[in-house]
Amino acid sequence: MSPGAAGVATRVAFGDLAGDDRAKRGAIEAAVSRVLGSGWFILGEEVRRFEEEFASALGVRHVVGCANGTEAVALALAAAGARPGDEVVLPANTCTATLAGARMAGARPVLADADPETLTLDTAAAGRAATAATRFFLPVHLYGGVADVEGLGALACARGALVVEDCAQSHGATWKGRATGGFGRAAAFSFYPSKNLGAYGDGGAVATNDADVAARLRELRQYGWTRRDFAEREGWNSRLDELQAAILRAKLPYLERENARRREIAERYDAAFAGLPLTLVATRPGSIPARHLYPVRVSNRDAFREHLAARGIETGIHYPVPLHLHPAYAFLGHRRGDFPVAEAACDTTVSLPIRPALADPQVEAVAAAVRSFFEKTR
């Protein structure tokens, strides 16, 4: 069978948002229609109820909606007390949004390398990177895997610093039965459409167990207002809108089931790839990952991606360039070689399709295409 013919038979898109939501379409349309009929579009009943429902799903006291995940990082740091010049230690291998958010809060970012097994912020490296000015550790639960919340919590505590989590990829992931989003002073979530819980546009939220942080978040997201037309301290504008909140409310009840399906697919891949000369990204013992992405590590990534593409299987790279090698962040003063684990991850990881709506034959097609690559090149 020619690769072209196989491609037609087994096409597996990396992302298919409309397909993923087909079963939820009725509930989403009803939610949109409810908001259109209400005539109320900013900070109303839908946002309030989504905040309650998401807080309850996470097991945290407060959730405050905002405009996107990047601003959620900035708001989380600011509400947790970040002042201009405060140092924030974050991993060198994350989405640029994590760093952009820290910068928006006026913080001074300090990069640290990742742990080679899980590719999340390495606690020992974070400790070495920290200085007397370090006030925050900002781990990212990358790919939906849980970062070392215990080690980083202890490190922060010993240094009189705080943990703020980036949960943009970890909606519903747990460690020892507790959801990510409750392990630090505050936690940032993104509802970018492709996230495990995604809106139909931009959206974000900050979770916290601290009532003062929650109150400050509510001021910051709307001009600094403590009451209508009155600002006690300076604020921004970063609001979740009613339409997005209503859509998120319609989708939230599916999150757990969808995460379970993601894990089922990941387990299928894990089993299919045992013994192949590729490296899996480990998940932390005691954690239940959200499997936002399923990266594998291969030495000849371009050939690997071409082989899969020829069989109709799309892949992605998360992420091709570590933070310190973006021209925008040259001012951090790093160069290639400074974060070898992050650099190697960026050079070798390739993400396979892992969407809850993938059918078993599609999962099998991905697994077979991966296996055939190594049979061909052996």
Ligand SMILES: *Cc1c(COP(=O)(O)O)cnc(C)c1O
């Ligand atoms: C998606 C993402 C963000 C930013 O989210 P936006 O809603 O696009 O601003 C932040 N951090 C990580 C790790 C992400 O994956």
